[in-house]
Amino acid sequence: MSKIHTNPDHLRKSGNKLSDFGSKLASGGQKLESVGQNLVSHASGDKSGFGSVISKAMGKGVQITGKVFQEGGRVVEGAGNRLGKTADLHQGADEHGAGLLKKLHPDDEKFLREASLSPRNHDPELHATKDSFRSSNRRNYLHSTALTGGVAGQRA
Numbered sequence: 001m002s003k004i005h006t007n008p009d010h011l012r013k014s015g016n017k018l019s020d021f022g023s024k025l026a027s028g029g030q031k032l033e034s035v036g037q038n039l040v041s042h043a044s045g046d047k048s049g050f051g052s053v054i055s056k057a058m059g060k061g062v063q064i065t066g067k068v069f070q071e072g073g074r075v076v077e078g079a080g081n082r083l084g085k086t087a088d089l090h091q092g093a094d095e096h097g098a099g100l101l102k103k104l105h106p107d108d109e110k111f112l113r114e115a116s117l118s119p120r121n122h123d124p125e126l127h128a129t130k131d132s133f134r135s136s137n138r139r140n141y142l143h144s145t146a147l148t149g150g151v152a153g154q155r156a
Helices: 008-043 047-105 111-115 126-130 133-145
Strands: none
Touching: 008 047
């Protein structure tokens, strides 16, 4: 059984926030690129040597920075959308698995709760606490092994 626990609603919400941030970042990058273009075009009209060169260089730098931010925003927005799709896939797989289990055990709700892949339906530590060795002696056992550096693992 997998140790990965997901919450599709949380993934969707996080994906939406990431997507919104990406669109804002792309919008800001587009505005920055526009400012850079305006600065370059303004510097092209200036015939004085030194100021024109600095304005063109700054304009190109701002324009390139804007393009980078715009592309970064596009990538982040896509990642947010894919995160939402991942949530849909996880929930769909969970519902499909539950549906198959219901076909095999239609009357046994307790079995379905214990066998479900979703962490929302059961306590993942339930199986460890039912075993008396794991629940009471596990901590002592781990601290006394040679590999963990416990009391028994210390050299005289």
